[in-house]
Amino acid sequence: MSFTRLDKSRKISAPHGTELTTCNWQVEAAKRMLMNNLDDEVAEHPQALVVYGGIGRAARSWECYDKIIETLERLKPNESLLIQSGKPVGVFPTHEDAPRVLIANSNLVPEWATWEHFNELDKKGLMMYGQMTAGSWIYIGSQGIVQGTYETFGSVSRQHFDGDAKGKWVLTGGLGGMGGAQPLAATMAGFCMLAVECDESRIDFRSRTGYVDYKATNLDDALKLINDAMEKGEAISVGLLGNAADVYSELQQRGVTPDVVTDQTSAHDPLHGYLPQGWTLDEYKEQQESDPSGTVTAAKESMAVQVRAMLHFQKEGAAVLDYGNNIRQMAKDVGVDNAFDFPGFVPAYIRPLFCEGIGPFRWVALSGDPEDIYKTDQKVKELIPDNEHLHNWLDMAKERISFQGLPSRICWIGLKDRARIARAFNDMVKSGELKAPVVIGRDHLDSGSVASPNRETEAMQDGSDAVSDWPLLNALLNTAGGATWVSLHHGGGVGMGYSQHAGVVIVADGTEEADKRLSRVLWNDPGTGVMRHADAGYDIAKNCAREQGLDLPMLDTK
Amino acid sequence: MSFTRLDKSRKISAPHGTELTTCNWQVEAAKRMLMNNLDDEVAEHPQALVVYGGIGRAARSWECYDKIIETLERLKPNESLLIQSGKPVGVFPTHEDAPRVLIANSNLVPEWATWEHFNELDKKGLMMYGQMTAGSWIYIGSQGIVQGTYETFGSVSRQHFDGDAKGKWVLTGGLGGMGGAQPLAATMAGFCMLAVECDESRIDFRSRTGYVDYKATNLDDALKLINDAMEKGEAISVGLLGNAADVYSELQQRGVTPDVVTDQTSAHDPLHGYLPQGWTLDEYKEQQESDPSGTVTAAKESMAVQVRAMLHFQKEGAAVLDYGNNIRQMAKDVGVDNAFDFPGFVPAYIRPLFCEGIGPFRWVALSGDPEDIYKTDQKVKELIPDNEHLHNWLDMAKERISFQGLPSRICWIGLKDRARIARAFNDMVKSGELKAPVVIGRDHLDSGSVASPNRETEAMQDGSDAVSDWPLLNALLNTAGGATWVSLHHGGGVGMGYSQHAGVVIVADGTEEADKRLSRVLWNDPGTGVMRHADAGYDIAKNCAREQGLDLPMLDTK
Numbered sequence A, B: 001m002s003f004t005r006l007d008k009s010r011k012i013s014a015p016h017g018t019e020l021t022t023c024n025w026q027v028e029a030a031k032r033m034l035m036n037n038l039d040d041e042v043a044e045h046p047q048a049l050v051v052y053g054g055i056g057r058a059a060r061s062w063e064c065y066d067k068i069i070e071t072l073e074r075l076k077p078n079e080s081l082l083i084q085s086g087k088p089v090g091v092f093p094t095h096e097d098a099p100r101v102l103i104a105n106s107n108l109v110p111e112w113a114t115w116e117h118f119n120e121l122d123k124k125g126l127m128m129y130g131q132m133t134a135g136s137w138i139y140i141g142s143q144g145i146v147q148g149t150y151e152t153f154g155s156v157s158r159q160h161f162d163g164d165a166k167g168k169w170v171l172t173g174g175l176g177g178m179g180g181a182q183p184l185a186a187t188m189a190g191f192c193m194l195a196v197e198c199d200e201s202r203i204d205f206r207s208r209t210g211y212v213d214y215k216a217t218n219l220d221d222a223l224k225l226i227n228d229a230m231e232k233g234e235a236i237s238v239g240l241l242g243n244a245a246d247v248y249s250e251l252q253q254r255g256v257t258p259d260v261v262t263d264q265t266s267a268h269d270p271l272h273g274y275l276p277q278g279w280t281l282d283e284y285k286e287q288q289e290s291d292p293s294g295t296v297t298a299a300k301e302s303m304a305v306q307v308r309a310m311l312h313f314q315k316e317g318a319a320v321l322d323y324g325n326n327i328r329q330m331a332k333d334v335g336v337d338n339a340f341d342f343p344g345f346v347p348a349y350i351r352p353l354f355c356e357g358i359g360p361f362r363w364v365a366l367s368g369d370p371e372d373i374y375k376t377d378q379k380v381k382e383l384i385p386d387n388e389h390l391h392n393w394l395d396m397a398k399e400r401i402s403f404q405g406l407p408s409r410i411c412w413i414g415l416k417d418r419a420r421i422a423r424a425f426n427d428m429v430k431s432g433e434l435k436a437p438v439v440i441g442r443d444h445l446d447s448g449s450v451a452s453p454n455r456e457t458e459a460m461q462d463g464s465d466a467v468s469d470w471p472l473l474n475a476l477l478n479t480a481g482g483a484t485w486v487s488l489h490h491g492g493g494v495g496m497g498y499s500q501h502a503g504v505v506i507v508a509d510g511t512e513e514a515d516k517r518l519s520r521v522l523w524n525d526p527g528t529g530v531m532r533h534a535d536a537g538y539d540i541a542k543n544c545a546r547e548q549g550l551d552l553p554m555l556d557t558k
């Protein structure tokens, strides 16, 4: 079998409009979303089939991609296509209420679940890394990360400032691929932000795309910009050129305490991701080659300086959080014993949302027409009239986020709203208000769909962080409920060995049948999240389950 | 929540007969099979909820068991019950073609997938070990292991002796829980067998239950019994009291070479499972306590003696196989570098069957009436008229295997037969020929349902031993196809970290709908096995796929 990973002649973009190229809208949706994942505007390295997140791919090889498309084009409405790590391996008879595509990516028997073994298989052409939404065909570009960060800051604001971030500021580090979303998300949530970045080109890039408002080259200027804005009650962001370790400890020495402190340098990778204090970027690059272990130590020592300042800010009353970059572990490695005194972002800020099944609900207009998204934005506001935070997001997103590939939207809603909103979209398709069907999905980073003890399930109340029965049940239930495609992945976000998670996508094509499926699947999917958190003992989840009438047989048993 | 694991007052047995205690036969079947797994005649320690295989349980606690039963009794025909490691955690709306129960047992994120972490969670009441058919409610007692062993010896016979084992003999060790099935299975397959066992009580127990024909206390007597039988063309078995290491090397010295050699002492556990040469059983027990590491070394040294003899027999032309007890590894640990020169039983003898989707198909008469099973035996013979090996099994099983709990049968059949046989059973239910519906299931040790690099997927042709996408796809597809219950487990057979596998059970209740579901599920389920082996490059599987018209998009692509 030929095996082509890089094909520079490829330029994929999904069909728009209402003409079907497959047997029905369910199969059409799978085809268009696979293609959309590999759109130039969406994917990071589309010609290498890489969508995002390191080597997160949508298909194993170009031969596999072609065969998937070909197979979808001949698939019947009562058949299901099986995808094994990005390869189309079988077509089997099922029925019209079953998923049209079933996907398993990157799964390894635990004892062999390492990058070394994965890479060996990957090189042989036997595997593919699916990340989360790359291999499950529902990545929508950077909107997802902006919104996730907005939710985190929104949650910080609600927990510490009664939901009013006016006059408060956030200190962070890093304006890279993901971290660059921070200033936009922070200002959307009402905060001012000071983001320290050591690579000027990154600050300039974020200014150009409107993600950061101002650039500063010294701390005084940066603080003045922030203070002036706060006095006026404005939310602005400043990118400060500097080393985060220097700036954090300088602030500590000056006795300046931010309201919120986090960091999104690539601390998880001390060899390539964190500039040691006193080094230039060029020196860092040279030393990576000539003295890797000395470089790692230098980076970790600087991280220790930064983390010590963060611990100090926490003592002074700031809300301090690890944003999933493992900086606590790195500092601990070189002697900061109390590094884990400040919490990870999920247990501290996201888990309360997960307890109500609130997570990254998203949808895409298969018509390709932005108007379809604007109409659904409006519908969401109508149906959830009293959520200011959500309305604010939708308005800001419309204004400041440009669509990539097929127009899409993301917003965080929970058990009580997902099915309701989805059915309203289905009605809009039925009535012709929308030009074509809509696909509805989510990230795998969601309430009931992931086991990842270093991130999403860190520090669960009952100690069940590593139990992965939950995402497996989530995938089985979504298959049983009639989702359009369902996926089971391993190693997304935190890498091989560290997570198992499930994806789901379902089509609203305006039919009665879709209405029934949406009612089931988009109740069940967040429902498994509320269930998982209620089972772990969280009161918010138990209350949500009772209020929403979720059927949990052992809830309230003695 | 109270948490009771041991309740000496419990005595479970499944309802028999045609009266429903739940909304329909699908749910009734789940209830009866859970109860049947915990029947005194079926389970090893029913009052501790332990079914078989160490601590393989059917429910997490008695509180969970009671709640599962209670929930099944109120479950509606369009709802699904979720079981997480033996606990009923949720009831969700699905539809009538969806499974009624979805199960995930013992799954852990790989980095935490160890016995240590599992035991910690188990102690806290957060988990349960499901083994394979214990937690997925389709264990049927020792018939399963007799049949598996019969298939292995049958395959040995076909590969080496043209399917005629007359005048051939097998040398083995161990007549314990599993190993005790060897003499019965060997004689059923036409072989004579000499089984060396160091614990006389085990030989006596196997004689009493008719599993072994003769007992001998010295090698000369044993060989004479065997030789006489072979001359007469008879298949008999002899349990020889002795140490396998002694007897194997004594045979080597005498220049006697058996036709087939294997071993089923508990070599995998050198501290408790293998008696060192020259020791009494009592000495072994004492030394386990007083000098564990010296005991392990002594056991391994004796295993090395046994394995060297096995390698010698192989050189002399015997068919030698490791029967899944890890004796090769143990011998290698103490210097037998070429221990892996003889193969494991799966790659050598079972894999060719797996390539055609042939595996441990089983069914249970919900009526409780043995006549229902005898009628299905007859039906299988009618529909597969030309398979002597199978007819032989069915006749022998009827004669020599006593039912445990609900009457049941197992026989190994493949892609071309499973759906056909199941639909015929469904017709028999419909016509009233059978008194009540039948449930159809299988072991997780099957063609498409397991990834277990030290056993079922050892030495795959393409090196994909550890890829667990396959069993996950199997479970998703069986859910999509409309099985009655589906399960995903971790750690069965070989323990935590070493396997992932899926179970499926489906009810033949005589309806049209069941006919459709059976057609799909019992085609798809073995189909995934043929697919997995074809993808790995096995010609038998590729040919089977072509002959049976399995739709594998990338088969025959260049």
Ligand SMILES: NC(=O)c1ccc[n+]([C@@H]2O[C@H](COP(=O)([O-])OP(=O)(O)OC[C@H]3O[C@@H](n4cnc5c(N)ncnc54)[C@H](O)[C@@H]3O)[C@@H](O)[C@H]2O)c1
Residues within 6 Å of the ligand: A173, A174, A175, A176, A177, A178, A179, A180, A196, A197, A198, A199, A202, A242, A243, A244, A245, A264, A265, A266, A267, A268, A269, A273, A274, A275, A276, A323, A324, A325, A326, A345
């Ligand atoms: N919270 C989440 O959900 C989540 C999700 C994915 C990734 N992450 C983590 O967030 C981190 C950032 O991800 P990314 O995609 O933005 O990475 P990136 O490598 O693209 O960006 C890191 C940025 O930090 C800058 N930097 C490095 N050292 C610095 C220092 N000493 N001072 C100031 N700036 C410095 C770099 O110049 C770079 O611009 C990673 O560790 C990643 O694993 C978090």
Ligand SMILES: NC(=O)c1ccc[n+]([C@@H]2O[C@H](COP(=O)([O-])OP(=O)(O)OC[C@H]3O[C@@H](n4cnc5c(N)ncnc54)[C@H](O)[C@@H]3O)[C@@H](O)[C@H]2O)c1
Residues within 6 Å of the ligand: B148, B173, B174, B175, B176, B177, B178, B179, B180, B196, B197, B198, B199, B202, B242, B243, B244, B245, B264, B265, B266, B267, B268, B269, B273, B274, B275, B276, B323, B324, B325, B326, B345
């Ligand atoms: N092939 C398969 O599918 C499969 C499945 C499950 C288990 N196994 C393996 O088979 C092995 C046996 O399983 P079991 O349930 O029968 O175990 P068991 O512990 O019940 O029986 C082992 C028997 O071996 C005897 N024995 C120990 N040392 C001996 C010696 N030196 N000489 C002679 N006899 C000796 C013991 O007295 C005991 O009766 C285990 O290693 C198990 O893991 C294989």
